[in-house]
């Protein structure tokens with residue numbers, strides 16, 4: 006009995022110590038927007054620098070979903086989670102000497118946090134991926150402008166680490182934060198030194214965040230719909246549904262048009278730059294192949310839809326109508342069976358909101374010799 010109670014006390018002590026250890030560990034968000042992955046490359050170095058401090062954990066998230074395969078698996082952050090961290094490292098591409106539109110849109114949703122003083126006193130640091138580097142300091146400064154209004158404590162780089170960099174090539178070091186000049190292809194970008202300075206920035210930031218931990222209040226703000234934006238990414242992952250890159254238009258039109266709350270999308274069976282199972286049913290391809298093509302086409306539709314709602318599929322209110330057009334012979338009648346693949350996928354992803362009105366028809370030919378074209382109308386927030 007005595008032995009049993011000693012074991013129990015030991016377990017209890019272990020639990021308490023674990024909880025205390027978790028509580029003393031600082032958690033830093035590395036929050037990025039990236040189009041081509043340059044900012045993400047720097048983010049990984051920043052995160053690795055942060056995590057070199059065993060008392061600090063880093064998590065990389067992005068401000069909106071991306072169809073770029075390099076970025077598609079990075080979780081999307083919500084505005085409401087920002088106050089829960091001990092520090093935030095912000096990264097974005099340089100857009101015309103400024104922060105990127107994606108980052109700017111995300112920050113514009115933080116008004117509620119601002120008026121609630123939710124980020125006041127929290128340490129922040131910034132880094133950016135540039136092209137030629139034109140206006141990079143202006144852009145970093147612009148980042149600081151927004152974060153200063155939030156009352157965040159901005160952590161600069163100064164000239165830390167620059168003594169040791171290769172000065173024979175252009176480097177993205179600045180006193181405000183690290184940048185990389187992605188379009189200067191003299192060497193691989195980010196350069197070894199840009200990566201090194203990013204890592205150093207992360208290390209220094211972690212130290213400051215740890216020191217400031219607990220000195221500012223982590224205000225809870227109401228959790229809004231943005232919290233749910235993670236849900237769809239998880240759902241797609243669980244169901245092993247991988248959205249393709251958004252197909253680019255082949256002419257003078259757009260992948261989607263939004264009119265009021267309706268989004269209009271038309272896609273063919275383009276997969277990895279080629280038409281999947283092209284041709285006419287019963288001549289070049291069989292029903293199974295057309296069904297595969299219909300699935301690829303519907304995935305394209307959903308990828309475009311995701312872009313139309315700024316990466317947050319929670320904003321989809323209803324799939325209103327799907328029209329499936331199939332390249333068939335004159336006497337073919339089982340179009341509905343072929344289209345069921347697309348309908349089932351839509352319901353699998355969106356549940357009740359995926360249930361739609363539907364039309365199917367045959368055509369004697371379809372552009373680019375696709376065996377199927379799908380036209381879709383969605384209602385969104």
Ligand SMILES: Cc1cc2nc3c(=O)[nH]c(=O)nc-3n(C[C@H](O)[C@H](O)[C@H](O)COP(=O)(O)O)c2cc1C
Nearest residue numbers: 039040041042043044098099101102136137138139
């Ligand atoms: C709209 C737009 C404006 C840009 N303006 C600048 C600029 O002022 N200076 C610069 O060096 N690069 C500029 N760039 C290039 C991007 O900053 C560069 O491609 C960056 O590496 C992209 O980062 P990412 O790989 O994370 O998407 C601009 C790019 C875009 C799309």
